[in-house]
Amino acid sequence: MEIRYLLGVFLGMIASIMMNxxxxxxxxxxxxxxxxxxxxxxxxxxxxxxxxxxxxxxxxSSLPYSVGLKLSxxxxxxxxxxxxxxxxxxxxxxxxxxxxxxxxxxxxxALIVIGTSALGYYGGSKENVIRTxxxxxxxxxxxxITIATIAACVVTKFFPATHGVIWGVASGVGTGMAIxxxxxxxxxxxxxxxxxxxxxxxxxxxxxxxxxxxxxxxxYVKAKALVVVPSTNAAIILSPYFMEGAVYxxxxxxxxxxxxxVIVTGVIYLSTGPAAKASA
Numbered sequence: 540m541e542i543r544y545l546l547g548v549f550l551g552m553i554a555s556i557m558m559n560x561x562x563x564x565x566x567x568x569x570x571x572x573x574x575x576x577x578x579x580x581x582x583x584x585x586x587x588x589x590x591x592x593x594x595x596x597x598x599x600s601s602l603p604y605s606v607g608l609k610l611s612x613x614x615x616x617x618x619x620x621x622x623x624x625x626x627x628x629x630x631x632x633x634x635x636x637x638x639x640x641x642x643x644x645x646x647x648x649a650l651i652v653i654g655t656s657a658l659g660y661y662g663g664s665k666e667n668v669i670r671t672x673x674x675x676x677x678x679x680x681x682x683x684i685t686i687a688t689i690a691a692c693v694v695t696k697f698f699p700a701t702h703g704v705i706w707g708v709a710s711g712v713g714t715g716m717a718i719x720x721x722x723x724x725x726x727x728x729x730x731x732x733x734x735x736x737x738x739x740x741x742x743x744x745x746x747x748x749x750x751x752x753x754x755x756x757x758x759y760v761k762a763k764a765l766v767v768v769p770s771t772n773a774a775i776i777l778s779p780y781f782m783e784g785a786v787y788x789x790x791x792x793x794x795x796x797x798x799x800x801v802i803v804t805g806v807i808y809l810s811t812g813p814a815a816k817a818s819a
Contacts, residue, residue, distance in 0.1 A: 547611030550603040555624030557600035563631035564593030566764040650805025658798040672786045680785035703762025704770045711774025713751025719782045720744035773806040
């Protein structure tokens, strides 16, 4: 395994921890938006400022994400590292938000760490794959996954119990698409960090990233962070694999599928533990 790839994955882990802790800060202070006009009152400005600080942490994670993509050349491996960041989120949620952590939560976290670490390692074996794509295919793949996600969000109106999971997934899909489009920008620019700004993909990625943040806030209003975020991470991990298959023609091996199953199993454990049962 090349040092370049491992460094890229490491940066992906750092970005993941930043993003997940930032989500925890947002969840802790999202109630400010339920105050109506009072949210602008002097006594609430600090809460609003802390929410913006959480948004800022998430935004700053884009730099190590971008460099990690450049070094690893594997959006799915970088996205997989998002699962590692749930450790940071869990610590923050327990210590600062007061959410409870039980044995099922611990098992879920362990499975996610094992699955994401292995997925990141084995996901780098793509030396002989030529990464090119057609714009039309890219648009079609984005349309399919976007429409499916919107439809799932509509379902929450009829099945309120799915609110936290589905809006978490919606947030994860948005982030996963942003990560994938950031990689597509590098591919289209020949790997140039500066040159990528000359094509449309970074800006479309920004739209998806903003939509992901909105979806997360909607999820946080009615559900605990340890319900929304694991669902988000699962979608972040899995959605780039869908896009890689549809756009690049890269499909996961049996080994990768196994570790993807490990991750999903971990998310299920975490989503059915005490934190999930205590969802607002």
